Amino acid sequence: MSIKKKLGMGIASAALGLSLIGGGTFAYFSDTEVTNNTFAAGTLDLAVNPTTVINVENIKPGDVMVRAFKLENNGSLDISSVDIKTLYDVVDAKGNNKDDFGKHIKVLFLENADKTGDGWVIGDYNDVISETTLYDLKNMTPDAVENVQHWITWFFGLNGEDSGMEAGTSDQMYVAFEFVDNDKDQNEFQGDKLNLEWTFTAHQTEGELR
Incomplete structure (x- = not known):
């Protein structure tokens, strides 16, 4: 065999060996970029100002009590609704109650004035x-932040704000309680106390494409 053939076979064998050892690798260009991403959750922060809506003593049948307070959205997210849950307990001073004192305390109205707008012109309050x-x-x-006004105010453009509360806003609320005089003997309630707890629970708006 000639020297050229021997050299050629040697080179071929060496190339085959390198190919097997390298596992078929090959060279290529590359470029890398890194992204930094964040998912930051918003906050729901509802406040009632003042925290005590009413604190009154020595009431009698026929008395009406009007108070004002604000609901404040101090969070970063809009609020779709604010549920009001009512709980109370009665302190029976003489232990002689046959009826529930809560049946004799009426909420004449709880108005969201921001939702009323100009509806008061025609006597339609929210x-x-x-x-x-x-x-x-x-x-x-x-729902304390629902716009429940009549269609007439909507038709004439007298409605106030839409239902819900945007972040950073507040709603002015007015409430009137009455110790109902039912023209019957209500002596069993003399000296009694009713402790009212209103819990306001805010809910987020629906999710959206961001």
Whole structure:
């Protein structure tokens, strides 16, 4: 065999060996970029100002009590609704109650004035609670920030804000309670005390494409 053939076979064998050892690798260009990403959750932060809506003593049948307070959205997310849950307990001073004191305390109205807008012109107020006793409210969860005004105010453009609360805003609320005089003997309630707890629970708006 000639020297050229021997050299050629040697080179071929060496190339085959390198190919087997390298596992078929090959050279290529590359470029790498790194992205830094964040998912930051928003906050729901509802406040009631003042935290005590009413604290009154020595009431008697026929008394009406009007108070004002604000609901504040101090969070970074809009609120779609604010449920009101009613709980109360009665301190029976003489231990002689045959009836529930809560049946005799009525919420004449709970108005969201920001949702009322100019509806007051035609006597249409945005009352989220109307003519309901505390006893009945225990089984209800009204929405404090709902626009419930009549279609007439909507038709004439007198409605206030839409339902819900945008972040950084507040709603002015007015509430009127009445110790109902039922023209009957209510002496059993003399000296009694009713402790009312209203819990306001805010809910987020629906998710959206971001």
